[in-house]
Each structure stands twice: as C-alpha cells, then as structure tokens.
Amino acid sequence: MEAIQGKKIVYLYRLLSEAATADGAALAFTTENGRTKSKEAESTATKDGPVRTPGIAEAELTATSILAKGDTLIDKLEKALDNDETVEIWEVNLMEKGTESDEGKFKAKYFQGYLTEFEVVSNAEEHVEVSLTFGVNGNGVDGYATVSEQQQEIANYVFADTHKTGA
Structure with missing residues (x-):
C-alpha cells in the first residue's frame, strides 16, 4: 500500500456545450479539492423501534484556488453559474x-x-482566493481519463487538460 498525495488527485473541468471543441482543464493554482456524498434518512416510529428509510444520495464537489491573472476558465465557470450551464468534471488519480x-x-x-x-475572497495581505461548489447530477461514473505526459507534468504545477471528445 502507498499513500496518495493530494496533488496526485487532479480535477479537470469543461462546459458540456464545449465538449466537441475544448479540452478539459484544471484550475490554475488549486489549493484544495473535495468530494462529498450525503444521504438523509427518515425515521418511522414503530412498536418495535424506529425504522429508517434512506433518501437519495447527493454529491458535491468543491475547489479552492488562487486566482490567476487572465484566467479564462474561472470566467467561463462564473458565466456557467449565471446561465445554468452543465459542467463536466473529472476527478483523476494520477497514481493509478x-x-x-x-x-x-x-x-x-x-x-x-x-x-x-462561486466565491471570491480578496484579503489585503494574501492572494485572491476563488472557491467553487458544484452540485452533481447522479452519482458519477467510474472509468479512465486520458492525461498526456505533458499534462501530467503540468498538473504538478499549474494546469492540465484532457483530450477533446469530438470534431
């Protein structure tokens, strides 16, 4: 067994409307990502004790990064929030x-x-920080994502892409 460092799990994003023309991309200067699944359950009192009925699982993804000058991905994601656009997200484990x-x-x-x-925090003594929360449709799908050698090297520093899905 080998522990996985946080920097080896990368998140890549793309607007679904750009799937045929754009590669998935990582946020510049990401400091933290997260994935949370939760499920509420209702209790029904019975003579034998409570019976729990599970609800529907919900997933959220989060990202925090330092804002990079000229970052067009952040701009696209903010517009996606305003326009209710679907975003594709890959959680890639570079260790596997x-x-x-x-x-x-x-x-x-x-x-x-x-x-x-979408939250932007600008502290007088630190870099501007951007925090994002994504509500996921469904549970996500397991598979394998293409990440080139160059993308892997770049992912260790600032930015990474995935390949286009169409013409």
Missing part, C-alpha cells in the same frame, strides 16, 4: 494508471453538474 487497453489513461470519476456557489 490504466491497463494496456487504457494506456495513457488514469483512474477517474466523471461527473456532470452545475456550479452552485
């Missing part, structure tokens, strides 16, 4: 490579959802 049939790919989870919260 694909098999021979998935060469150049890494274990990933794929999600579609909406940006539900």
Whole structure:
C-alpha cells in the first residue's frame, strides 16, 4: 500500500456545450479539492423501534484556488453559474494508471453538474482566493481519463487538460 498525495488527485473541468471543441482543464493554482456524498434518512416510529428509510444520495464537489491573472476558465465557470450551464468534471488519480487497453489513461470519476456557489475572497495581505461548489447530477461514473505526459507534468504545477471528445 502507498499513500496518495493530494496533488496526485487532479480535477479537470469543461462546459458540456464545449465538449466537441475544448479540452478539459484544471484550475490554475488549486489549493484544495473535495468530494462529498450525503444521504438523509427518515425515521418511522414503530412498536418495535424506529425504522429508517434512506433518501437519495447527493454529491458535491468543491475547489479552492488562487486566482490567476487572465484566467479564462474561472470566467467561463462564473458565466456557467449565471446561465445554468452543465459542467463536466473529472476527478483523476494520477497514481493509478490504466491497463494496456487504457494506456495513457488514469483512474477517474466523471461527473456532470452545475456550479452552485462561486466565491471570491480578496484579503489585503494574501492572494485572491476563488472557491467553487458544484452540485452533481447522479452519482458519477467510474472509468479512465486520458492525461498526456505533458499534462501530467503540468498538473504538478499549474494546469492540465484532457483530450477533446469530438470534431
């Protein structure tokens, strides 16, 4: 067993409307990402004690980054919030490579959802920080995402892409 460092889990984003023309991209200067699943349950009192009925699972993804000058991805994501546009999100584990049939790919989870919260914090003594929260449709799908060698190197520093899905 080997522990996975946080920087080896990268999140890539793309507007679904740009799937045929744009690569997925990472936020510049990401400091933290998170994925949360939750499910509420209702209790019904019975003579034998409470019976719990599980509700529907909900997932949220979060990202925090330092705002980069000229960051067009942040601008696109903010407009996606305003216009209720679907966003694609990949959670890629760079520590787990694909098999021979998935060469150049890494274990990933794929999600579609909406940006539900966008926050910019500008402290007088620190860099401007952007925090994002995405509400996920469904539970996401497991698979393998393509990440080139160049993208892997870049992901260790600032930025990474995934390949286009169409012409």
